[in-house]
Amino acid sequence: MNKRQFAMFMQILKERGKAQLKKDYFYIMPRLGSVYKLTYHNDGKMTVLHVGTYDECVDVVKDFVTMTYEITD
8 A cells, every 4th residue: 555545544543533554444433422432344243442532532443554555655
């Protein structure tokens, strides 16, 4: 994945609260007030990665994708 694709992925996630990257699905869903839950779906399994503000959830996805996928120029 190059930097441009990564930037587009992050923009989609920020705007819609959900995004897909290959077989990985990320959803940011409201829980209560300004608290959100970030879930990660892969191969029929769901994992809660973070609970916090919307911006914190976006940052967690950014870190997760950066560690999981190789970002090139």
